[in-house]
Amino acid sequence: RVDGARLWASLTDMARIGATARGGSCRLALSDEDRQGRDLFVGWCRAAGCSVTVDGLGNIFARRPGRENHRPPVLIGSHLDTQPTGGRFDGVFGVLAGLEVIRTLNDLDLTTDRPLEVAVWTNEEGARFAPSMLGSGVFAGVHEADWALARTDADGVSVAEALRQTGYAGDAPVGGRPLHAVFEAHIEQGPILEAEGLVIGAVTGAQAQRWYDVTLTGVESHAGTTPMERRRDALLGAARLIDLAERTARAHGPDGRITVGVVAVHPGTRNVVPGRVFLTLDVRHPDDAEIDAIERALRDGLKGICAGIGLKGAMTPLSADAAVTFDPALVDSVRRAAAGAGYRARDMVSGAGHDACHLATFAPTAMIFVPCVDGLSHNEAEDARPEWLEAGATVLLRAVLDAARL
Amino acid sequence: RVDGARLWASLTDMARIGATARGGSCRLALSDEDRQGRDLFVGWCRAAGCSVTVDGLGNIFARRPGRENHRPPVLIGSHLDTQPTGGRFDGVFGVLAGLEVIRTLNDLDLTTDRPLEVAVWTNEEGARFAPSMLGSGVFAGVHEADWALARTDADGVSVAEALRQTGYAGDAPVGGRPLHAVFEAHIEQGPILEAEGLVIGAVTGAQAQRWYDVTLTGVESHAGTTPMERRRDALLGAARLIDLAERTARAHGPDGRITVGVVAVHPGTRNVVPGRVFLTLDVRHPDDAEIDAIERALRDGLKGICAGIGLKGAMTPLSADAAVTFDPALVDSVRRAAAGAGYRARDMVSGAGHDACHLATFAPTAMIFVPCVDGLSHNEAEDARPEWLEAGATVLLRAVLDAARL
Numbered sequence A, B: 001r002v003d004g005a006r007l008w009a010s011l012t013d014m015a016r017i018g019a020t021a022r023g024g025s026c027r028l029a030l031s032d033e034d035r036q037g038r039d040l041f042v043g044w045c046r047a048a049g050c051s052v053t054v055d056g057l058g059n060i061f062a063r064r065p066g067r068e069n070h071r072p073p074v075l076i077g078s079h080l081d082t083q084p085t086g087g088r089f090d091g092v093f094g095v096l097a098g099l100e101v102i103r104t105l106n107d108l109d110l111t112t113d114r115p116l117e118v119a120v121w122t123n124e125e126g127a128r129f130a131p132s133m134l135g136s137g138v139f140a141g142v143h144e145a146d147w148a149l150a151r152t153d154a155d156g157v158s159v160a161e162a163l164r165q166t167g168y169a170g171d172a173p174v175g176g177r178p179l180h181a182v183f184e185a186h187i188e189q190g191p192i193l194e195a196e197g198l199v200i201g202a203v204t205g206a207q208a209q210r211w212y213d214v215t216l217t218g219v220e221s222h223a224g225t226t227p228m229e230r231r232r233d234a235l236l237g238a239a240r241l242i243d244l245a246e247r248t249a250r251a252h253g254p255d256g257r258i259t260v261g262v263v264a265v266h267p268g269t270r271n272v273v274p275g276r277v278f279l280t281l282d283v284r285h286p287d288d289a290e291i292d293a294i295e296r297a298l299r300d301g302l303k304g305i306c307a308g309i310g311l312k313g314a315m316t317p318l319s320a321d322a323a324v325t326f327d328p329a330l331v332d333s334v335r336r337a338a339a340g341a342g343y344r345a346r347d348m349v350s351g352a353g354h355d356a357c358h359l360a361t362f363a364p365t366a367m368i369f370v371p372c373v374d375g376l377s378h379n380e381a382e383d384a385r386p387e388w389l390e391a392g393a394t395v396l397l398r399a400v401l402d403a404a405r406l
């Protein structure tokens, strides 16, 4: 068993960095808060006897040697960055559960056969830089490093610049090395475990997700003098698309999800009919074919809306992550670890994307979910009970030990 | 007759300040560009022999003495500030037509009985600071000076600060003095004059307008894990309100106009269901009773939309300008001035708000409209032909001379 109190204390220390007024965390990727969080983590890892390397995308690897250090490591990873109004557990729990595994092994004076690594992946949230899961995506070869380094935030600052500013532009190559097994522990971010009174989810896979940029272009004109029937109001088009997106998601069964999270209105003054609107679409479904169908419905809908108002519309894919199935043997080891620790587990599919989803494309990967209160996440009120987190880290410890054995 | 070529040259000089890539102007109120525009105007006025005073709201008055300088002046005024993607004529024409009147009188060596003043009103557009027509509103006693000075832009900079930054925090008292007559020349900003082949509109009044702030509050949650039916998506509510606003405007006859020009989404990241949206409503109608009815429809609609999604909604009035009727005698003098200069004029009601609307609450006021190409305004492509502008300034000259006579 891990030390649940120590894990909770570290979560609490981390949550002080970028703490928000409403009890959440704001550590946007590669911001100064993120740097402070990384520094705190690196200090803890060094104190726990790990060697720390940083790669060219700022991914951090804290390594605890095993008996056979030429062998590919067992990696435990997640992220420390948050949404602007994020919670204290999303990502952070997975990273600090990894650290807690190391600390527990140190307490037990136990050396594994294979080396262990705890990873912090850069820009998992996709809040500051799009797309999400950027660091792990490059590590896994899903994205090109140059493309990822050139991504910019809303102020035009690139990932490469932000890495320099924070001092986390490391010199280790990004990826290109085998991992024996990958584990990520995470809060569920949905309501199922809590509703069923369970504390462990054995995650069998994750649903597909696609991100799009949409631009609608009309004609700026005067709010007072332009009759309604002469307007080519880009925002009216955006509004209709947002409403259509909601209906389209519902039309694709209980698992269809579409979110518009960003809207930018140009020129954005009260008495100008908007001439241009940028908005984002986040589309999810467990079934890749359904995602295709949703995309077609949105494209057709956008075309019809634009024709009705006299707008030009463009919908550009930014990222597309297919549905993921985790490694059956590793998922089974999570089930066994849960049973061994005395927890009833249930299989589940992740609604969110995770770094583990990218890593699963080239290494055996599995995830462990623990409940969060009311299934609420990406919200400052995100919460989880210490005993749930201790359970998750304990199951992680057992699964890791299993995988690290030759 | 005025010198149309000189007027055009001054318009062109002014348009160089804050020129945009697409041929428009960006001189946001009390920005550095606005300061440069003001400085240019003040220099021209001094060169034309005027004395210049600035009041506590940055309103500028360039005075040409008459024979009886204790008498209330005839005032010609408009504004030099623009929308962020504004045109070269909206406001500027009225100010520089006033200057052209002065220059023409100088050429003719003609002294009027009453003194003349050309005014530049602060923050007419309402783009940087809301509401619009702020400087003239305080001058006319419609707004309190302290309230106006405390208005802030999107970055939190107050009018008072911006006045200090630009050096246009003057020491003349704001208003509190009688004006014998007020004229404002302006582009129509609508399509009527051009469609009818006329170059002069005698403006009999302006429609009513109201501005509102609307906030919708839901619950931030995760785009991937939150089922559609559990969402309380503030942006979905905003989208429905924008669509409803458009239908409501159309339902109130050909003269009803509703515009949503500003939308701010919180937290504004791609994978968070928006928890809060701020948006603005600009409502116009020539009939005050219809505006009341539109407001009721919007309030009821907002309530229904919020109930349907589980949101809280608040709709707060920011400003309310009743419909205006200009002084019949002064409007008639505009008609006569047009006829005297050989132009066929038509009566019309302004769809836009103007500084003249506030001044009409305490002084005899009239406006002169000239066409603009395609009726397009609040757009960088705003355009007007030199001969239209010369016609407008010539009618202005004649009406002013008429009013300045004892």
Ligand SMILES: NC(=O)NCCC(=O)O
Pocket: A090, A124, A125, A126, A132, A133, A189, A351, A352, A353, A354, B222, B223, B224, B271
């Ligand atoms: N786990 C998590 O919240 N990841 C953010 C990426 C996503 O939107 O799914």
Ligand SMILES: NC(=O)NCCC(=O)O
Pocket: A222, A223, A224, A271, B090, B124, B125, B126, B132, B133, B189, B351, B352, B353, B354
């Ligand atoms: N004339 C003009 O464009 N004024 C701006 C204020 C308004 O929105 O009507």
